Amino acid sequence: MKHKRIIDERIEKESNKLSSYMYLFIIIIQTISLIYKLIDGALFTRYIIELLCLSTSSVYLVWESIKYKIGFLTDYDDVLREIRFKILSKCGMICFWIIITGEFLLFFLELLEPIDILIYIVSWGIPALVITIYAIKNGMLIWGSNKRKTTGEKSLAKRTFIGSIFFGIIMGWPFLMKSGTFDPKAIIWIVVMALAWGIPFYFIFRLVINLSEKNADKKVEELESESNIYEEQENENSQD
């Protein structure tokens, strides 16, 4: 039986909450960056990512708000709050992928200044780092069960393999067609780069999930023992 990746509602809700904060952070950074570049008289290509982020996510935000008939400045019950986090989280992911893809393309087209690259790295890197640390600490990055761990590790290995080949090709591409001619030695460089990225990534990611799983188990154990103590006290009180 194949075990699918779990979509645990508890973890999904927590992730949505975190990603919605990521969206707010990205929007603030992108707005400041856009204003700075407009005042500086920068070329359109230097702020196209900011424009795309702000416009696409705003359109999505308005569209979803109308669909669910929720105002973003009113009070919420739990359900509406969860929907709001879900929408903001998707907006965050839209911005994240626009920045990553846009930065990658514009970098290879040599249309970015070093300051632009720095701004983009700050806008996705800081929230990504904070979210990862929070997720590990609070046991959100988990396999969920031993069976899923086995399948998850296999899936992680496959994904890492594909990712590392992609990374190797990207890094080795300039050497592959040196001076307009094919250089077979560059294949060794591609393999070395793929291994240098893939092996540490696989083991670090596995370590991170195992660490997060331990934290999750510890948290559950603590809460279970607390509730057991509470139940015992309740029983004693009822006997009295």
Add this chain to the structure above:
Amino acid sequence: MKIARIENDLTQEQLAEIVGVSRQTIGLIESGNYNPSINLCILICKALHKTLDDIFWNE
């Protein structure tokens, strides 16, 4: 819920597998530290052959 799970001879991990959540989430529900959605409640009740009242209604 814990009693119903034990009556059905299921571990937290097995129940988690059936309803499609993590083992930790089942632990948190059992200790009263997470309020599941109604959909998850229904899945748990089906897995444990109980009604919503049996498991989640506190007199």
